């Protein structure tokens with residue numbers, strides 16, 4: 001199963017599965033980009049359910065500016081694009097012609113005009129692309145001179161140690177689960193190199209905290225299993241093994257003092273993202 005097939009299958013439950021982690025970084029990106037100017041053209045690349053657009057519109061209270069913005073939302077998974085289209089009038093309350101939502105792989109933005117966008121966001125997309133260099137060249141090409149591209153990846157997912165410890169209890173003789181992307185994306189130097197190769201001369205990468213959040217440790221464990229079920233099955237896990245993982249994961253998360261924070265009605269695992277700001 002490819003990354004885009006996986007995301008197409010889980011589109012309707014995607015947001016629960018992220019534990020708010022990508023949304024917190026989207027909020028940070030929008031703060032970096034703000035104030036968003038009237039008539040700005042904005043790309044949300046690998047948009048998923050459109051969390052970047054959600055957060056961006058939340059920071060623009062002036063209805064004249066909101067209605068003047070022109071969004072392009074692209075994702076390789078068509079169920080994600082259908083969800084985005086559903087948000088336009090029901091949730092975002094922007095004119096239908098303010099947004100062009102297209103099922104398109106990031107490696108295949110040939111029909112999108114060059115020198116077009118003032119802001120370009122790819123929030124946690126590049127890890128999953130088949131050809132990151134090709135996709136990065138499209139980010140560069142479609143950005144206006146002087147425009148800014150905001151690209152993110154994970155530095156530390158926080159929960160993987162707990163997942164691997166729990167997995168060893170369920171499948172002691174098999175290798176533990178591994179992340180379904182090239183681990184080079186955990187390294188800021190890799191991100192900088194990809195975007196410099198694409199043509200950017202000004203690429204700055206910084207760290208930004210995020211968290212995987214739920215209302216209890218039990219729910220944290222349930223949401224993580226829900227998000228990782230497809231990945232585990234691709235790595236040879238049976239339904240029974242995935243079911244057995246949940247209580248074990250809850251125990252290992254409970255014992256993860258270094259990354260777990262529990263307060264009244266909320267529990268979260270600390271995460272760290274890489275944020276690249278690239279100016280054309």
Ligand SMILES: C[S@@+](CC[C@H](N)C(=O)[O-])C[C@H]1O[C@@H](n2cnc3c(N)ncnc32)[C@H](O)[C@@H]1O
Pocket residue numbers: 003004007008022023026045046047048049050051052074075076077080104105106107122123124125128129130
């Ligand atoms: C982790 S999600 C991020 C979604 C959203 N940007 C967010 O911040 O929550 C990754 C997204 O990349 C999309 N994706 C995977 N491969 C892709 C590709 N080659 N081109 C475009 N989108 C792709 C998936 O369908 C999914 O929506």
